[in-house]
Amino acid sequence: MQLIARTRTGDPAVIRLNPLDNVLIARQALPEGLSLEAEAVTVRQPIPSGHKVASQRVALGQPLRRYGQIIGFASQPIEAGDHVHVHNVEMGDFARDYAFGVDTHTTAGTEAVFQGIVRADGRVATRNYVGILTSVNCSATVARAVADHFRRDIHPEALAAFPHIDGVVALTHGAGCAVDPNGEALGLLRRTLGGYAVHPNFAAVLIIGLGCETNQIESLLETQGLKASDQLRAFTIQGIGGTSKTIASGIEQVKALLPQANQVQREPVSARHLIVGLQCGGSDGYSGITANPALGNAVDRLVAAGGTAILSETPEIYGAEHLLTRRAVSREVGEKLIARIHWWEDYCQRMNAELNNNPSAGNKAGGLTTILEKSLGAVAKAGSSNLVDVYLYAEAVRAKGLVFMDTPGYDPVSATGQVAGGANLIAFTTGRGSAYGCAPAPSIKLATNNRVFEYQEEDMDVNCGGIADGSTTIEERGAYIFEQMLRIASGERSKSEQHGYGQNEFVPWQIGAVT
Structure with missing residues (x-):
């Protein structure tokens, strides 16, 4: 099962992600009365860019689907052309088929190198x-x-x-x-x-x-x-x-x-020495369409070259964990992931909190409605590679390939755990314009849309907005992101490094009672 179906052509004003979907994504702000001829839908209310419009009538209590997956349930009847968002969508329980390992596959190996710093004990650094x-x-x-x-x-x-x-x-x-x-x-x-x-x-x-x-x-x-x-x-x-x-x-x-x-020099080393922490912050309605799947494509290239990618933020895969268990290399690995989901459910209950309370205000303003929708877009960062292991927060990552580390969704806390586990590079997607760095590991910022890249270009390293308007593809951006990883790992300074980010963003997870 693919995490994200490819964007399908149709009306140029909207994006249909999957034939099973009953929502469309607005490429631009849609005025009331606009006819979406390819979808045979007339817009009934103004729809902000990145938000959802119903492509058919959805009865009370029936599921809303995006990426071919359930993102919530209608809290009131929704007509074709309606704005689909927090005012008419709610969470609900539904069965998910974990199907451990059914989508695992072999990956053909490739060669890639970067200019790394080899320590006396053989470890490889990207910074000094x-x-x-x-x-x-x-x-x-x-x-x-x-x-x-x-x-x-x-x-x-x-x-x-x-x-x-x-x-x-x-x-x-x-x-x-x-x-x-x-x-x-x-x-x-x-x-x-x-x-x-x-x-x-x-x-x-x-x-x-x-x-x-x-x-x-x-x-x-x-x-x-x-x-x-x-x-x-x-x-x-x-x-x-x-x-x-x-x-x-x-x-x-x-x-x-x-x-x-100071007595170091860079030399060519295999990309198998790269350990990339995957982050998304300030996500929007385009995150799961553009930057996240493009980063996922780069992750597949990294894994093929023998490197490691760390997917994290457990509350932000909640509701999409079944897409990862299907790629687990063993039932044991898949069940380790589900155990972390259960831990979070218990943790939130003890803290009188709701795991469903995510997304943030900025996420909702950008078009995301429920944690299910956000999670389905977030797991796209993991590409299609097999899930080879699951780690606790800040555990040393030893496996090669795609792994998962249990962390909160709060980016500084999450990335701190990844770097503690050995990440020597961070790749961070954002649709709202997050400002972030993570010393001693360089951080690459990927914009999900053209607006945030152009408006906040001084903070953004890669623009993935062209995927939404058709001027580029997931594959092209994925290849570019992978090359950017190799360049930044070789010493080229990222935008966040140029601004001096990294020290204040060290935030270990504080989990216990202070007495």
Whole structure:
């Protein structure tokens, strides 16, 4: 089963995605009274661009279909030509056939290379940073002060002699204390910090703590199987003797690390060393038609070249998980995915929340109506490759191919988990114009429509809007995106890097009670 049917030609004002659909997608704003001759439908109310118009009458309680899949149910009778949106669509339960593994297939291998940085232990990096991590929020100010000393926009002389270093970045957070020392929340934070501490895009890492926090650095290192070394240094404010002394010590330690960190050079390496985290934020009605399937096409090319793609955001595949289980390489892998869906259902119940509350206000303004509709478009980022494994948040990703990591739908939290798991590149689609970066991994932004690309071009790396108007194809954009991945991985700076995004967007998932 294909995740997304190809766009079908018809009336130029609308897009029909599948013969089974009873909604059409507006390519442009549709005025009341417009005749859609190819569909034999007259528009009954103004329809904003990217929104849905009914192609036939839908009775109360009957399903609405897009991509040939159910996206909700009519909460009132809907006539052909009506605007189909939150005012007349509601969620409802329906059976989904998980059909584990029925759509798996073999993939022909291809060759692709990029200019990577090979570390002494064989790991491959796409960037070369010195990182500063914190065990607790209490040491965040000190960590930022150390990193700020090396900012090229403030102190250009600090790294002038080290052109092969991309920067010194402080990744701080708001947790680390007042939590159960043996609980899930602290374990998750430690797993995240541990993943960043060994990320190949860091030539060296300092971990700075306060000293009395629950997240003791010694325990952090021990639980993550890490040992302090010249490239992994750890100390506390209380141990050094105060704020100013700790900042001075941190600056001197970074200075001592710079000469060796600078001794790198890029060389041709196989694309099998690429691990790409897949994100979509500020989605709109075009996301599942243009940028997401184009990114999915690029993912299939990456997987064919031996690389890895990480699909995430569990609440944003909810209702479309059956399309992934059908491609699971084993029943065990498929059931691991369904177990995460059940965990989220239980989690939301415990938190007195609704898993169906997604999409956001911006998503709805862009034409998305229910989480089912959003999820069906979101899974298009995964292309058609087999699902080879499922990981918990921030777990180290070892498999090659398409994998799933359990994360929230909130982009900074989700991407933080992916990078902790080893992602050395992020590909991020947006229809509303999300601004985002993710140090130490570069982030590529893909616009779903021409308007957002033209209006916010300073933030967008790729325009996929031409897929909707027929000026380009999913295959052409997929090939272009894959080439862009290789270029950015080789050192070309993405738009978000040029703007300095990446440090503030480090947001580990905080899941437990704070006491």
